[in-house]
Amino acid sequence: MRETLEQLRDTAGHCASTPAWTLSNPDLVDALHTIHDAEQMLTATKLHLIREIEGRNLPIAQEAANTAVWLRERLHITIHTARRTVDLAKTLDQRPALDVALSTAAVNTEQAHIVAKTVQDLASEATPDMVDLAEKALITEFADWEPTILRKAAQRILTHVAPEAADEADRRATERDEKRAQQTRAFTLTNNGDGRFRVTGWLDPEAAAIVNAALDPLCKPDLESTPAQRRADALVEVCRLALRTEQLPANGGDRPQVVVTVPYDVVRKELGVGQLDTGERLTAEQVRRLACDAHIIPIVLGGQGQILDVGQQRRLFTGPLRRALVVRDGGCAFPGCDRPPQWCDGHHIRHWTNGGDTALNNGVLLCGHHHRVIHRGEWEVRIADDGRPEFIPPPYVDSERRPRRNIYHRRT
Incomplete structure (x- = not known):
């Protein structure tokens, strides 16, 4: 077998280095199907090897915690992939029909995972004969279905092969799925480092x-x-x-909020790169945009890191002042935007670090997207003589830079 596998590897390497452009259209399609079938057969071979390796306790003998961990280190795959591979290897060892189907490319690896999970789930809900019928049906009658559709068929396979037992099995399966979903619920926010x-x-x-x-x-x-x-x-x-909403529970005695620490260049009168309390860095543009938000607390540092100021609520558009902005703007004031006021931030037209007041004539409501647009600096916003905000587009939008207004929220 080892000699055969070495020849197979050489052949695969030769195929990989052969240019595909030499093939005709029909040959190109045939080659794709041939390679795909070979992949399924090789996967079945790999699963047989894994099952034999586990049966000999080689991972344990080599100080691995289990076969999945051993595979992760040997094959440089994720632990999730390793566990699924080990599980499928065990199932093939117990289900000869599924083993033959994958070994002959009658089903592909994704389909085999679905069939394996289905027969495992049915084992506690149906008789062995029903499980065998379900496996056979999925392999022979539904093998042409792509995995997403096959999975849906698998969920109702008893209705197809044993309708008299389907209702009770569905009830138990629903209860099982609900319990599993509750036990495995999770939310993870992972720093990717980039x-x-x-x-x-x-x-x-x-x-x-x-x-x-x-x-x-x-x-x-x-x-x-x-x-x-x-x-x-x-x-x-x-x-x-x-x-x-101001209805979230307190966090350490304070309402939930985002804290940004940012150096301030007194000579140039501008903000530098900021840092969140989680340690992540923000650009100066992001800091300026966040400082407009009613739930961002800016901590401004001097040259030696001393705290020059900690933003207070009086700097922010809250209370009667925010209500006045809502009455005047009705929502995001950017031309053509229909975002309602509860989705908007109060933006300082002249930023507070440059001496801008937190006042009606220096504020405008902007949704998150258009808040970012304004902070990029290509569009300008100002309060017109009638007390309403208007926006000056960049030259590539309008060469004459004619002021624009949002008419979506007008009440009169």
Whole structure:
């Protein structure tokens, strides 16, 4: 077998180095299918090897905690992938029909995982004969279905092979899924080390429905962002809304808030790069934008790190002053924006670090997106003679830079 595998590796290397452009269109498609089938057969072979390795206790003998950990170190894969691989190897050892299906590429690896999980779940809900029928049906009748559709079919497979037992099995399966979803619910915010944070987690169906209901109204389609970007923005907006409700529990005796520490160049009269209380760095533009937010507390440092000032609520657009902004602007004041006032920040037209007052004639309501637009400096905002905000577009939008207003929120 070892000699065969070495020849196989040489052949695979030769295929990888052969240019694909030499193939005709039909040959190109045939080659893709051939490689895909070979991958499934090789996966079955790898699973057989893993099962034999585990059966000989090689991982334990080499001081690994278990086979999954041993695979992670040997194959440089994630522990999640390693565990799924070990589980599938065990299932193939117990389910000869599924083993043959993967070994002959009748099913692919993703489909095999679904079939394996299905027969494992059914083992506690149906008779062995019913489980065998379900496995056979998934392999022979539904093998042409892609994994997402196959998974849905697998959830109702008893209705297909044993309808008399399906209702009771569905009830037990629903209870089991609900319990598992509750036990495994999680939310993780991981620093990726490159200025990005990765959000991962699991929710039960009810919680997911609540989250979707909160995010969907904030995911209005636009041409400047992808659906994934809009969902990310919506998540942040929902949290902003929660902070504004003043109904969140206290955190260390204070209301939840974001603290930004930022050096201040007294000579040049400008803010430098800031730092959140979590240790993450922010650009000067981000600091200026955050300082407008009603729940951002700016801590300004001098040249030797001494605290020059800690922002207070009087600097922020709260209380009667915010209500006045809401009455005047009606929502985001940027031209064409329909965001309501509860989604908006009070922005200082002349920033407070430059001596700007927290006053009606120096403030304007902006949603998160347009707040970022204004802080980039290409658009300008000012209060016109009639006391309402107007925006001056950059030359690439309007070469004459004619003032624009938001007419969406007008009441008269």
